[in-house]
Structure formats: C-alpha cells, structure tokens
Amino acid sequence: MISTPNLPERLAAVVGPAYVLTDPADLAPYLTDWRGRYRGDARCLVRPGNTQEVAAVVRLCAEAGVPMVPQGGNTSLCGAATPDGSGAAVIVSLARLNRVRAIDPLNNTVTVEAGCTLASVQEAAQQAGRLFPLALASEGSCQIGGNLSTNAGGVQVLRYGNTRELTLGLEVVLPNGEIWDGLRGLRKDNTGYDLKHLFIGAEGTLGIVTAAVLKLFPLPRAQITAWLALESPRAAVDMLARTQANFDARLTAFELVSDLALDLVIRYIPGTAKPSGPAPWYVLCEFSDGGSEAELRGQVESWLGECLEAGFIGDAVIAQSVAQAEKLWQLRENISEAQKIEGISIKHDIAVPVSRLPDFLARADAALAAAFPGIRIVAFGHVGDGNLHYNLSKADRQANDEFIACQPEANRIVHDLVHSLAGSISAEHGLGQLKREEILRYKDPVEMALMRSIKQAIDPRGLMNPGKLL
Amino acid sequence: MISTPNLPERLAAVVGPAYVLTDPADLAPYLTDWRGRYRGDARCLVRPGNTQEVAAVVRLCAEAGVPMVPQGGNTSLCGAATPDGSGAAVIVSLARLNRVRAIDPLNNTVTVEAGCTLASVQEAAQQAGRLFPLALASEGSCQIGGNLSTNAGGVQVLRYGNTRELTLGLEVVLPNGEIWDGLRGLRKDNTGYDLKHLFIGAEGTLGIVTAAVLKLFPLPRAQITAWLALESPRAAVDMLARTQANFDARLTAFELVSDLALDLVIRYIPGTAKPSGPAPWYVLCEFSDGGSEAELRGQVESWLGECLEAGFIGDAVIAQSVAQAEKLWQLRENISEAQKIEGISIKHDIAVPVSRLPDFLARADAALAAAFPGIRIVAFGHVGDGNLHYNLSKADRQANDEFIACQPEANRIVHDLVHSLAGSISAEHGLGQLKREEILRYKDPVEMALMRSIKQAIDPRGLMNPGKLL
Numbered sequence: 001m002i003s004t005p006n007l008p009e010r011l012a013a014v015v016g017p018a019y020v021l022t023d024p025a026d027l028a029p030y031l032t033d034w035r036g037r038y039r040g041d042a043r044c045l046v047r048p049g050n051t052q053e054v055a056a057v058v059r060l061c062a063e064a065g066v067p068m069v070p071q072g073g074n075t076s077l078c079g080a081a082t083p084d085g086s087g088a089a090v091i092v093s094l095a096r097l098n099r100v101r102a103i104d105p106l107n108n109t110v111t112v113e114a115g116c117t118l119a120s121v122q123e124a125a126q127q128a129g130r131l132f133p134l135a136l137a138s139e140g141s142c143q144i145g146g147n148l149s150t151n152a153g154g155v156q157v158l159r160y161g162n163t164r165e166l167t168l169g170l171e172v173v174l175p176n177g178e179i180w181d182g183l184r185g186l187r188k189d190n191t192g193y194d195l196k197h198l199f200i201g202a203e204g205t206l207g208i209v210t211a212a213v214l215k216l217f218p219l220p221r222a223q224i225t226a227w228l229a230l231e232s233p234r235a236a237v238d239m240l241a242r243t244q245a246n247f248d249a250r251l252t253a254f255e256l257v258s259d260l261a262l263d264l265v266i267r268y269i270p271g272t273a274k275p276s277g278p279a280p281w282y283v284l285c286e287f288s289d290g291g292s293e294a295e296l297r298g299q300v301e302s303w304l305g306e307c308l309e310a311g312f313i314g315d316a317v318i319a320q321s322v323a324q325a326e327k328l329w330q331l332r333e334n335i336s337e338a339q340k341i342e343g344i345s346i347k348h349d350i351a352v353p354v355s356r357l358p359d360f361l362a363r364a365d366a367a368l369a370a371a372f373p374g375i376r377i378v379a380f381g382h383v384g385d386g387n388l389h390y391n392l393s394k395a396d397r398q399a400n401d402e403f404i405a406c407q408p409e410a411n412r413i414v415h416d417l418v419h420s421l422a423g424s425i426s427a428e429h430g431l432g433q434l435k436r437e438e439i440l441r442y443k444d445p446v447e448m449a450l451m452r453s454i455k456q457a458i459d460p461r462g463l464m465n466p467g468k469l470l
Numbered sequence: 471m472i473s474t475p476n477l478p479e480r481l482a483a484v485v486g487p488a489y490v491l492t493d494p495a496d497l498a499p500y501l502t503d504w505r506g507r508y509r510g511d512a513r514c515l516v517r518p519g520n521t522q523e524v525a526a527v528v529r530l531c532a533e534a535g536v537p538m539v540p541q542g543g544n545t546s547l548c549g550a551a552t553p554d555g556s557g558a559a560v561i562v563s564l565a566r567l568n569r570v571r572a573i574d575p576l577n578n579t580v581t582v583e584a585g586c587t588l589a590s591v592q593e594a595a596q597q598a599g600r601l602f603p604l605a606l607a608s609e610g611s612c613q614i615g616g617n618l619s620t621n622a623g624g625v626q627v628l629r630y631g632n633t634r635e636l637t638l639g640l641e642v643v644l645p646n647g648e649i650w651d652g653l654r655g656l657r658k659d660n661t662g663y664d665l666k667h668l669f670i671g672a673e674g675t676l677g678i679v680t681a682a683v684l685k686l687f688p689l690p691r692a693q694i695t696a697w698l699a700l701e702s703p704r705a706a707v708d709m710l711a712r713t714q715a716n717f718d719a720r721l722t723a724f725e726l727v728s729d730l731a732l733d734l735v736i737r738y739i740p741g742t743a744k745p746s747g748p749a750p751w752y753v754l755c756e757f758s759d760g761g762s763e764a765e766l767r768g769q770v771e772s773w774l775g776e777c778l779e780a781g782f783i784g785d786a787v788i789a790q791s792v793a794q795a796e797k798l799w800q801l802r803e804n805i806s807e808a809q810k811i812e813g814i815s816i817k818h819d820i821a822v823p824v825s826r827l828p829d830f831l832a833r834a835d836a837a838l839a840a841a842f843p844g845i846r847i848v849a850f851g852h853v854g855d856g857n858l859h860y861n862l863s864k865a866d867r868q869a870n871d872e873f874i875a876c877q878p879e880a881n882r883i884v885h886d887l888v889h890s891l892a893g894s895i896s897a898e899h900g901l902g903q904l905k906r907e908e909i910l911r912y913k914d915p916v917e918m919a920l921m922r923s924i925k926q927a928i929d930p931r932g933l934m935n936p937g938k939l940l
Contacts (some may be wrong), residue, residue: 106825107856108709129715159719162658165635180916186823187855188632189894190621190671191901191909192939193921197667201660218715241576243498244597245688246760249629249719290716291769299761351658355576383655386577424659431661439661446650450928451663455925458920469662 004064007090008044014056019047019096030091031083038079038433041087042069049096051113051171051179051210057097058208059177061090067463068092070204072146073117075138077349078432080150080203084467094145097210100124103302108216109168109185114145114209121214130216133160137333145209151201153428155332158384159252159288160217163200169213170196175206175459185213198454203236203430204465206458220252222293224300225286225325229279229315234358239312240383243285246303250296253286254384255332261380264338265331272331276315283383284332286325335380336389343400345393350418351427354386360421361388367413368392372403374468387427390414415442431469475532477560478514482564484526489517489566500541500561508549508903511538511557519566521583521641521649521680528678529647531560537933538562540674542616543587545608547819548902550673552621554937564615567680570594578686579638579655584615591684600686602651603630607803615679621671623898625802628854629722629758630687632898633670639683640666645676646930655683661819668924673900674935676928690722692763694770695756695795699749699785704828706753709782710853713755716773720766723756724854725802731850734808735801742801753853754802756795796874805850806859813870815863816877817850818884822893824856830891831858837883838862842873857897885912901939 014163021027022044032039043066048054061068067089071081083089097113098120104110105128112121118139125132133156136142142152148170152163160166169184182196199206230236233256240254259280266272276282289296297318304316319325339345352360361379368375374394381388392410394400403410413427419442426435440448455462455470482490491497492514502509508556513536518524531538537559541551553559567583568590574580575598582591588609606612618640622633630636650665669676672931680783691861700706703726710724729750736742746752767788770911774786789795806914809815822830831849838845851858862880864870873880885895889912896905910918925932925940 035765104823104825106707107823108825151664153658153660157657160637164664165631174916174920179914180719180920181914182917184892184894186821186892186894186897187627187824188623188852188857188897190898191894191896191905191913192671192917193668193924194621194634194671194918195920195924197664198924201662201664206663218718220718221715224663227638227749237576244760245691248688248690248758248760276930288718290714290718295769299765351656353577353579353655354657355574382658422654423658424654424656424661425659426661427656428660437676443661446644446648447652447662447665450644450650450665453927454663454668454924455663457923 004066007060007064010060011044011046011057014060015046015048015053021045023462030074030371033079033082034075038082040083040085042083042089042091043087045091045093046392047093047096049067051173054092054173055177055179055206056209057092058173058175062175062177062463065461066090067466069465070094070208071140071450072114072143073141075142075146076150076432077429078434080430080432080468081146088374092208094143101211103128104185105130107185109213110216111183111211111213112144113211114143116144118142118144118147125216126219129219131219132214132216134163134166144212148200148212149204150430153198153385153387154256154381155253157382158254159249160252163195165453166215167196167200167212168215169443170199171211172199172207172209175464183211183213196346203432203469205455205469206464210331213316218290220288220298222289222291223317223325224297225328226300226304227275227317227328228283228285228313229276230283230313231279231280232281232358233361235312236281236383237354237357239307242312247287248285250289252288253284255284256381256383257284257332257335258379260376261335261378262331264342264378265334268338269334275317275328279314284328335378339378339391343393343397344404345391346410347382348414349427349429350390350414350423350425351385351387352421352423354384356421357383357386357388360417364390364414366415367417368410371409371413374399411438432466436469474536477530477534477536480530481514481516481527484530485516485518485523491515492764500544503549503552504545508552510553510555512553512559512561513557515561515563517566518565520542521643524562524643524678524680525647525649527562528643528645532645532647532732532933533900536560539677539935540564542584542613543611545612545616546620546902547899548904550900550902550938551616553905562678564613571681572654573598575600577655579683580686581653581681581683582614583681584613586614586823588612588617595686596689599689601689602684602686604633604636618670618679618682619672619674620900623855624858625725626724627852628724629719634667635667636685637652637670637682638685640669640679641681642669642677642679642754645934653681653683661801663820672727672904673939675925675939676934688760690758690760692759692761692766693756693795694767694790695798696751696770696774697745697787697798698755698783699746700751700753700783701749702751702828703831705782706751707824707827708851709777711754712744717757720759721755722758723754725754726853727752727754727802727805728849730846731848732801734812734848735804737847738808738811739804744783745787745798749784754798774815803846809848809861813863814874815861815869816874816880818860819897819899820860820884820888820893820895821897822888824854826891827856828855830887834884834887837887838880841879841883842876844869879932882907903938908940
C-alpha cells in the first residue's frame with residue numbers, strides 16, 4: 001500500500017477539482033441512506049464524467065489500497081450505497097455518467113450510462129415509441145446503475161421480468177481498473193460464460209457498472225385496470241392462474257392488497273375511497289395490449305363477468321377512464337406512504353413460490369399473533385412473483401415502540417418460515433448492510449463458499465464496496 | 471495424483487458394475503458426436519443413478535486427478551460432449567437421472583433431473599396443463615442438462631427466451647464433488663450473486679448440472695400460423711416491428727426463409743409445395759393466445775389484410791387447419807434436412823442486432839460472391855433474435871468439394887463481418903471444440919481473462935470437460 005493522504009488531489013487531477021468533494025458539509029448527504037438508517041464516513045466523493053475517468057479513479061484507489069463505494073441515486077433500502085464508519089473509502093458517484101448513448105428501435109434496445117435516472121430511461125424509450133418496463137416508486141431519483149446492481153423488481157415483473165431479465169449487455173470497470181466492454185445488444189450469444197449476470201445484483205462488490213444495453217418492448221396501446229374483491233389469498237392465487245390461462249402476457253400486473261392496507265390508505269391519503277364492496281383481500285390488475293382498447297375492454301369485461309358468476313371473485317370494478325385507473329393505482333402505490341404516516345413498522349420483503357403464498361400468510365399471521373398479541377399485519381405485493389411486502393406494527397403508539405424493539409424475534413419468525421417454504425428473505429431489495437448477517441443463517445455453506453470464491457477471483461483485495469452483500 | 475488403474479472398479483462400487491462401460495465396442499457411440507465430426511477416447515463411461523452418485527463419481531475422479539466429460543443426449547453441434555483423444559477422461563452420462571421430481575402448476579414450475587429428454591419435460595408440462603416452450607429439432611433425444619449447459623435456443627425464443635431465461639434454479643455437482651443445491655423456484659430472489667447463470671451455458675466446464683427448476687407458461691388455446699412473401703430482409707425486420715407493436719407477446723414465432731432455402735425443401739422433401747406466390751424471401755409466423763381462436767384469427771386476418779394493402783408484404787397465406795399449419799412448419803423445419811440430402815455445406819450460426827440483419831445479409835452475400843464465384847447461400851432463421859443459420863455450398867458436387875476446403879476463408883469473411891456488426895459467431899450452439907480457437911480472434915482479452923479467472927476459481931485443476939469452451 002502506498003501512502004494515501006494526497007489521494008483526493010490525485011483524483012482531482014483525473015476528474016477536475018470541481019468533482020471531488022472533501023468538505024464534511026458537502027459530503028454529508030452521501031454518507032447516509034435516504035431512510036437515515038445507516039451513517040458512514042468517507043475520504044471524499046469523486047464524480048467521474050465518463051467510463052475512462054471511472055477506470056482511472058479505480059486504478060488510483062486500487063494502487064493506494066483504498067476501498068471504493070459506488071453510489072447512484074442513493075435510494076437503497078438496505079444501506080448498500082452507504083460507506084462504513086471507518087472513513088477509509090472513496091465514494092464513486094456515477095451521477096455524471098448520464099447519457100443515453102444509443103437507441104435502436106428495430107433491435108428494441110437502448111444503451112444507457114449508469115447515472116441515468118430510471119425515469120430518464122423510460123422517457124428515452126417512450127420518445128422512440130417503445131416501452132422500458134422497469135417501474136419503481138423511486139424512479140425519479142434512482143439510477144439505472146443502482147437498479148442493475150440490485151436487480152430491481154417492481155410491479156411489472158409479472159410480464160417483463162426483473163432488471164436482470166431486461167439486460168442484454170454491460171460495461172463494467174473491474175476492481176483493477178480495466179474496462180470490460182460487454183455492451184452487446186444480442187438476444188442470442190452462446191460464446192462463453194455469461195459474465196453480465198455476475199455483476200447484475202452484485203451490489204457493486206465485483207466492479208462498477210458504467211453502462212448497459214437494455215431491452216425495449218412495444219408501447220401498449222390499450223390498458224384496462226380492474227379492482228377485484230376476494231375472499232382469501234388462495235382465491236387470488238387461483239384467480240391469477242385462471243386469468244393468465246386466458247390472457248397470458250397481456251396480464252401485466254396482479255397486485256394483492258389486504259383490507260387493512262386499504263384502510264390505512266383511505267384513512268391517511270386524501271381523495272381516496274374504497275372502489276368496491278368490502279372484502280378481506282383485493283387485487284389490482286392491469287391488462288395491456290397493442291391492439292384496440294375496445295376489444296381488450298370487451299374481453300376483460302366478459303372474463304370478469306364469468307368469474308363473478310362462478311364465484312371466483314366477490315366484486316369487480318373496471319376503470320372507465322385513465323383518471324379512474326390512476327385512482328385505483330393510487331390505492332396500491334400509497335400503502336407504504338400511509339403506513340409511514342401512521343408510524344414506524346417492521347418491514348419484510350419476502351418471496352415464496354406463488355403456490356405457497358396462502359400458506360405463508362396463514363402460518364406467519366398465526367405465529368406472529370401468538371408471539372405478539374395485538375400485532376397488526378399489513379400485507380401487500382406482487383402475487384405473480386410470490387413477492388410480499390409484509391409489514392408489522394401495533395396500532396397504539398407506545399405499544400408499537402416496544403414492539404419495534406422486538407424486530408429480531410419478529411424477523412426470526414418470518415424469515416424461518418420463508419426459508420422452510422423454500423423462499424427468499426430478500427426478494428427485491430438486496431442484502432446490502434441490512435441482511436448481510438441474516439442471510440448466513442439461511443444460505444447453504446456451499447453457496448456461500450462459491451460466492452466467496454467468485455469475490456476472491458474478481459476482487460481479491462476486497463476493495464469494492466466492502467461490508468455489503470458478502 | 472494417486473494411481474488410477476482401478477478407477478473403473480472404484481466407480482463400479484459406487485454406481486454398480488452394470489453402469490460402468492469399459493469395453494471399446496460399448497463405448498464407441500459415446501466417443502463421437504452425432505455428426506461424426508469429432509472422435510475421442512475415454513477410460514470408461516459411468517452412469518450414476520442420482521445426484522449423490524454423481525457427487526461420489528466426481529469425488530473419485532477428482533481424487534485421482536482424472537478429467538470428466540459430462541454427456542447428455544450427445545447431440546452437440548460443436549463437439550462439446552465428446553472427449554479428447556487422450557483417453558484420460560471418464561465420461562459421466564446423466565441418462566439415468568431422468569425423473570420429473572416435482573411439478574407446481576400454480577407456481578408455473580417443474581423440477582426435472584438433467585437426464586430427462588426435452589420431449590419428456592414438454593410432456594410433463596402439458597399433462598399439468600402448462601407449456602414448457604423450449605423446442606428443438608433434437609428434442610426427442612437431447613437432454614435438459616445439455617440444453618442448460620449450452621443455453622439452447624430454438625424457434626420460440628422470440629416470446630419465451632433461451633433456456634437461460636426459462637431457468638429459475640439449478641442443482642450442480644461442483645468439481646470438488648460438493649453438491650450446490652440452488653433448486654429455488656422463485657421469480658424474485660436478491661440474496662447474493664446469481665450463480666445459476668454461471669453454470670448455464672458453461673458447457674460442463676464448471677461442474678455437472680444434475681437438476682433444474684424450469685419456468686412453465688399457460689398452454690396457448692389458439693394458434694394461427696401464416697406464411698408471408700416479402701421483398702427483402704429489410705421488409706421482414708420492419709414487418710416484425712409492426713406486428714409486435716400490434717400483437718406483442720402473442721406473436722410467438724417469426725422465421726425467415728430465403729427462396730433458395732424453400733426451393734431445396736420443395737425439391738427434396740416429398741409432399742411439400744410453395745404455399746404462396748414466389749418472392750425472394752418468406753416469413754413463417756405464428757400467433758398464440760389463451761382466448762378464442764376465432765377472435766385471434768379475425769385479428770390476424772385483418773392485420774395481414776392491412777399490411778397487404780399497404781404493400782408491407784407481397785402475399786399472405788393463413789393456415790385454415792392444424793394440418794395446414796403443420797405443412798407450413800414443415801417447410802421451415804426441413805431446410806437442414808433438404809440441404810443435407812443435397813450435400814455438405816459450410817454452416818454458420820450467427821447473431822447480430824435485429825436492425826443489422828439486412829446489412830449483414832447484403833454485405834456477407836456480396837463478399838462471399840466476390841471471393842467464391844458460383845457460391846450458393848442458404849439463409850434462414852429467427853428474425854426476432856437476430857439469429858441466422860447461414861449455410862454455404864456450391865451446386866456442382868465437385869466444385870462443392872473444393873469449396874468445402876475453403877471453410878477457414880469463408881468463416882473469416884462471415885465471422886469478421888459479424889464481429890464488425892457487434893454480433894456473435896455462436897448464437898445458439900455454443901463453442902465446444904468447434905469454435906474454441908476461433909473465439910479468441912473476437913473476444914476482448916479482458917473478457918477472456920475474466921472467464922479464465924472464473925474457471926480457475928471454480929475448477930482450479932481444470933478437470934471439468936477440458937478442451938471445451940475455454
């Protein structure tokens with residue numbers, strides 16, 4: 001290791017002095033995550049302007065033996081972009097790599113730099129008459145490099161897949177400062193190990209993603225949104241299978257909402273109201289098509305009519321306008337916000353096989369009610385992905401404060417059950433700092449050893465985003 | 471390395487003497503590929519009966535320092551399952567691991583062992599009312615373990631993706647004999663590096679895939695097949711984009727056929743005839759839906775009518791029955807067979823961005839015609855995947871024999887052009903022995919070094935399928 005006191009100056013020589021922050025006041029926003037859960041320290045933050053500069057920054061840090069923390073929009077829910085408290089790290093911000101490099105409508109691809117916000121990628125696609133389907137609450141500020149590094153999910157995974165499935169090629173600066181140009185836009189390419197999948201979801205621990213070739217899709221011309229009332233999660237899972245049999249990929253969202261979750265939204269979010277008769281569970285579903293809206297509407301109406309008659313669903317409301325559809329989506333999208341207004345809660349982001357969702361809910365609800373009398377469970381999520389957000393609190397504020405202290409016990413109950421159902425304790429959000437220890441309880445040691453051998457092969461000195469994921 | 475003369479006996483002690491072949495006559499069919507292009511030698515072939523036995527076999531071979539060649543249905547087009555000539559290797563046949571372990575229609579997954587034939591996986595899905603969409607010419611004999619190890623493609627990739635996209639989980643015996651149980655059936659799981667993608671497409675060089683969890687889809691209830699006549703590849707690419715804009719995922723196949731390719735089929739395959747008026751190019755397309763066939767037929771008819779009127783296509787024939795649809799598919803599926811009857815040819819399996827397919831065809835045709843006067847080019851393939859089978863020969867048998875000797879020069883022209891168009895010299899078939907040297911001309915050294923470091927991390931002694939891929 002060479003001496004490092006002049007590292008900020010050497011970095012400034014590469015990227016320009018304006019793009020190296022060392023003043024604690026300037027640095028502060030980058031040293032904590034947006035939920036304020038983690039706080040760290042850093043030598044400096046550096047903002048390279050292109051891939052070559054990222055590579056030069058990485059080479060300088062690597063020569064100095066200094067750890068690097070890549071940071072995009074800093075919207076991680078697991079502290080994956082927050083440095084540790086040692087102050088040893090350099091934060092590498094990708095914000096200036098924000099160009100759309102190319103768009104190829106006939107190949108259905110867009111080539112973007114890591115610092116593009118998700119919204120700007122969506123916009124570039126739309127301007128070319130195409131859809132980039134990844135959609136998240138934080139899309140205005142999260143960056144595509146972060147989406148790639150955490151394999152972000154969202155509400156359209158049912159039809160289009162996670163970020164991983166939306167990616168054809170990557171450009172990555174490796175821990176030694178070399179650039180891997182894997183920016184291929186091919187649907188088929190069987191010429192060796194598929195390296196891009198190593199970096200997607202690696203949370204910056206194997207290198208810094210600087211650009212990607214992403215898949216585009218035709219823009220749907222018709223969309224029909226419907227709200228269904230259901231007796232149980234089992235009814236929702238059955239209804240999903242039936243509806244997919246009829247509509248296949250034209251069913252583009254199928255979101256579960258519990259009555260309790262809906263109640264919170266109605267209570268705290270102005271202008272909201274129950275769209276249907278009351279029921280213990282609801283599903284917000286969306287159908288999309290490239291053809292005529294009238295035709296799609298007719299098919300959805302007749303299908304939901306059949307299901308009502310057969311008793312598969314208790315009620316169904318079909319939005320008659322874009323405004324009505326947006327009202328329905330508001331009910332789903334404001335659950336987290338409503339819950340936040342009411343107070344703090346213990347959150348889970350779990351997945352199980354779709355067929356076991358009802359089992360998970362029945363058993364988790366029962367075990368938690370037994371362990372924590374008076375517990376309030378707000379469950380909602382993506383039925384088709386087997387992915388639930390499963391948030392726990394108590395109605396009374398003081399009781400809730402005591403309950404929050406029981407997070408480890410509550411996690412244990414939920415995660416052990418998820419594991420026994422062959423599920424995942426982090427479906428969408430990654431491990432970051434938050435679940436890095438917790439995962440050791442559940443991952444097969446053979447898998448952990450494989451992961452460590454990959455890390456050792458690509459980042460032998462452990463300089464890339466230390467303390468995250470592994 | 472310990473002494474190995476008694477290895478067959480020690481393997482027999484694990485799997486039973488009936489499942490170790492050492493007699494040269496018994497071994498012969500496993501020492502060559504089905505096209506007879508490669509011929510190797512082996513110590514013995516061993517047929518373990520389950521994953522534990524595979525692990526025990528691998529441990530014994532690893533202890534003895536003996537290389538292993540995993541073999542499925544032995545249908546590789548690149549010699550990936552054929553041992554080298556040294557006679558040092560043990561062939562590990564997966565044929566006895568042929569159970570469907572589980573099927574979960576509500577989760578849309580099937581868990582199968584590596585030795586299941588592709589056809590048996592399709593059948594198991596169908597019996598559960600689901601579709602497993604991977605479909606290949608060799609589906610009756612190829613095994614799913616081989617499909618996984620080569621990331622097999624086929625005609626439905628447009629809608630459903632390659633084998634990689636169809637896989638949720640894997641079980642793999644690692645080079646040290648440990649078993650990695652990654653048999654998860656989850657649509658979302660962000661808990662570390664996605665290891666399954668390392669083994670998919672690795673051609674057995676990182677371990678032996680013993681089982682997988684695969685995605686299932688709703689069985690289409692309606693299918694409409696159509697044959698289009700077109701002026702040019704450009705017209706085909708444009709027609710694909712337009713048709714996808716209207717039908718999105720309901721367009722499930724879009725196969726290009728040149729007039730010359732069709733001529734060969736008509737000449738050599740009994741009972742075939744041109745379905746439409748003559749044109750330089752044709753497209754076979756298929757539309758699938760979960761709804762009513764009459765409705766889908768109406769939509770396809772009116773769409774193709776519009777396209778005829780607008781001059782986007784020159785002619786269109788819509789199959790009026792399953793038998794007629796099969797007749798159309800025969801024209802596409804018999805191209806390789808017809809070509810084989812006529813004589814030997816130089817084959818390519820290339821991919822370029824879809825938008826550059828017309829450019830590739832124009833430039834490759836011109837360069838080859840200049841280099842080899844009288845050359846006959848048979849081009850066909852998967853427009854939506856940018857993947858063409860591009861086969862070269864001469865009509866006259868003697869001229870053809872001379873031409874075949876020019877394979878290196880022909881490959882150079884085709885592959886250099888593919889590379890300059892950011893394409894792939896092996897879209898579907900893998901590298902195996904066939905393109906292991908050729909790829910070094912085109913792969914970025916950074917990428918080769920990354921691949922080698924992965925190989926070194928997982929198989930440091932290089933015992934898994936040596937001489938393939940890397």
